[in-house]
Amino acid sequence: MTGNGSGNFYIYKIAMVASIGGFLFGYDLVIISGALPFLEQELGLTPALKGFAVSSAILGAISGPLVGLWCADRLGRRKTMMLASFFFMISAVGSGLASGIWDFGLWRFVGGLGIGLAMMSSPIYIAELAPPQMRGVLVNVNQLSNVIGINLAVIAGYFFSFDGWGWRWMMFSEGVPVVFLIMGLLVIPESPRWLVAQQREGEALKILEKINGRRRAEQELQEIQAGLRQEVGGHFRELFQPGIKTAFIIGTILMIFSQINGVNMMLLYAPTIMAEAGVNMGSSAILSSIPVYFIIFICTLLAFPLIKKFSRRGLLLASVSLMALGHLVMAVNLQQGWPPMYTLIPMFIGTGAFTLGFAPLSWIIVSEIFPTRIRSKALAVVCFFLYLSSFLIAQFFPVITDHFTRNFGNASGVYLLFAAICTACVWFSWKKVPETKGLSLEEIGSFWRKNGTKDGFAKNNLLERI
CATH class of the missing domain: 1.20.1250.20 (MFS general substrate transporter like domains)
Structure with a gap:
């Protein structure tokens, strides 16, 4: 093939x-x-x-x-x-x-x-x-x-x-x-990189051939083997080695930001938010959230060409910046008491921007920045913090919203807080998140082993520094 x-x-x-x-x-x-x-x-x-x-x-x-x-x-x-x-x-x-x-x-x-x-x-x-x-x-x-x-x-x-x-x-x-x-x-089939790590190179080669053809498959197999030889045994302590530790911190913080930025709360509590704003679009409360869910479906389709055309970091920065804008518009909306249907505008901005960039890119980046032997362990720990932060924000969002509503007459302060979190995420992504588009997993892993402790790496394509 x-x-x-x-x-x-x-x-x-x-x-x-x-x-x-x-x-x-x-x-x-x-x-x-x-x-x-x-x-x-x-x-x-x-x-x-x-x-x-x-x-x-x-x-x-x-x-x-x-x-x-x-x-x-x-x-x-x-x-x-x-x-x-x-x-x-x-x-x-x-x-x-x-x-x-x-x-x-x-x-x-x-x-x-x-x-x-x-x-x-x-x-x-x-x-x-x-x-x-x-x-x-x-x-x-x-x-x-x-x-x-x-x-x-x-x-x-x-x-x-x-x-x-x-x-x-x-x-x-x-x-x-x-x-x-x-x-x-x-x-x-099983992952060819996992198979190589288990010394099952013959099975891995057959799978790689179906994807890339014989010549490229043999070359990729050699790259995977070379990459694994440079890695240690895949123990937890490797997460805290120079270079890998930097990747681990970046992945963890990025995934926590993906949960605490407030847009997930717009999705999880969409029926409640719109019902409290006076929007009623059907006999069932869940139907009132259909416009928002439809928007994220359309934006997910649009994300495919955007991810293919633009850099990881550029799309990430634009996405989170627009999310911050959506929260600011929601805060003004609640503060000024705009008509109920206006609530959909900031929800469309926030959820649309999130789905176009941050939502897919957070998973793309953390799935590719770790070396093969440590990848599953790193992802497991990162996902632990992801779901823990998701649990905490889901539990405390109604409490925080109620606090602002009782003390200030509306929940605009909640969205100002989320806008600040998104702004912090923009700064973090600009300063720390590396560009990995177009690189093999072995090239990315090699970068962390050789140059991961250097300052300023985020602004460059990793390939330029290998």
């Missing part, structure tokens, strides 16, 4: 299967919003227990990367995604049959484990199979699947919005895409 036509088609098929984990993450995030009113009524939930029903999955997602530490290195990337799919299936059935909030929360926790495993292993897997020139676009397939999952969950939530077993069918519905994920994982 060649590295262009059939090889590209082959890698796109693999990326689509691997990205079903992202689909399930988005689907799970929104389907609970549709089920919550019915859960509250049937199980008699207090506000605290409502929070538990939502956050139990996030707690599982925090634990998922810790489980994945061993799985991704010992079992492989593909088998780790398979394990995640089984957790998803158990969660779908268990939560749908739950008789009380505590067993419901337990099964949601199990599903969260699957989320943590899938969102850690899928980007690694895609990045390790993708040719350098396709890596950014292919990792963004995971983001597209996530957004598709969000939009389909809105439809499913509305379709099953009836008393009785309605919320249970919402939970059961998550099992349908899991079946497709399991079937797809049975036929896609």
